[in-house]
Amino acid sequence: LMVWLRRTTHYLFIVVVAVNSTLLTINAGDYIFYTDWAWTSFVVFSISQSTMLAVGAIYYMLFTGVPGTATYYATIMTIYTRVAKGAWFALGYPYDFVTTPVWIPSAMLLDLTYWATRRNKHAAIIIGGTLIGLSLPMFNMMNLLLIRDPLEVAFKYPRPTLPPYMTPIEPQVGKFYNSPVALGSGASAVLTVPIAALGAKLNTWTYRWMA
Numbered sequence: 001l002m003v004w005l006r007r008t009t010h011y012l013f014i015v016v017v018a019v020n021s022t023l024l025t026i027n028a029g030d031y032i033f034y035t036d037w038a039w040t041s042f043v044v045f046s047i048s049q050s051t052m053l054a055v056g057a058i059y060y061m062l063f064t065g066v067p068g069t070a071t072y073y074a075t076i077m078t079i080y081t082r083v084a085k086g087a088w089f090a091l092g093y094p095y096d097f098v099t100t101p102v103w104i105p106s107a108m109l110l111d112l113t114y115w116a117t118r119r120n121k122h123a124a125i126i127i128g129g130t131l132i133g134l135s136l137p138m139f140n141m142m143n144l145l146l147i148r149d150p151l152e153v154a155f156k157y158p159r160p161t162l163p164p165y166m167t168p169i170e171p172q173v174g175k176f177y178n179s180p181v182a183l184g185s186g187a188s189a190v191l192t193v194p195i196a197a198l199g200a201k202l203n204t205w206t207y208r209w210m211a
Contacts (some may be wrong), residue, residue, distance in 0.1 A: 013206055014060060018073060021056035022080040042144075046137035046184030049101045051195040053077075054132050057107050058124060058199035063206075067115035074107035093157055096147050102139040106132045121200060129196035133188035141181045 056077075057070035078100060085098040110128035117123035147153075 014063060017056050017059055018076050019080070021052055022077045042137070042141070042180035043184045043187060045101075046140065046180070046188050047191055049103070049140065050106065050133045050136040050188040050192045053103050053106060053136065054110070054129055054192045054196040055199040055202075057110055057132075058128070058196045059203050061110065061114060061124070062121060062200055062203045065119065067111045067119070070107040070110040070114075071104060074103035077103055094153060096153050097157055099144060099147060101136075102143045103136070105139050106136045109135055125196045125200055126193055129193035130189050132196070133190070133192035134185045137181050137184035137188060 053074060057073050060073040061067070061069040063069075081098075081100045085095070085100055088098050089095050109131040110124065113128035113131060114120075114124040117127070
């Protein structure tokens with residue numbers, strides 16, 4: 001009975017982490033998830049998305065000990081988000097109104113690190129965490145570039161709850177040091193490592209609690 005209870009509780013943890021991190025990611029600052037603010041607040045978007053992905057993906061991956069689990073986790077998040085996107089579409093908003101973040105390639109890099117370093121937990125935290133932080137802003141900017149004019153979507157279909165002072169301002173084109181991708185990648189690469197370490201620590205805490 002105890003073995004069954006322990007396993008059930010642990011799998012319940014995984015479901016809770018997957019569902020809640022997706023909801024938190026979707027609502028990370030609320031507005032940054034939508035096309036208009038995903039464009040203008042891209043650095044905040046990058047940090048929130050990469051850290052949220054890292055904490056859940058590394059927790060899930062170290063739980064199973066199988067490289068590939070982080071990608072599976074990112075796929076679950078993507079499916080949940082596509083469902084949310086479909087719900088907005090059903091309400092009469094354009095399909096481009098909600099931007100689904102690109103999590104899968106960054107999670108694949110975490111899996112690859114874990115596999116290449118022969119399942120070394122610390123390498124997964126340091127190298128994998130850095131790779132998530134560096135890559136996610138790039139993949140997401142590619143994603144945003146493929147969407148029809150985000151500002152047009154923003155002004156034409158404002159969020160029902162968006163206060164007037166948060167109406168998007170057209171972003172100014174800056175030099176490289178003003179690049180949201182460069183700044184997002186730099187900040188995310190630094191912050192994702194300690195957050196990945198937290199995900200790994202949550203895993204050990206769960207095991208101890210279940211022991």
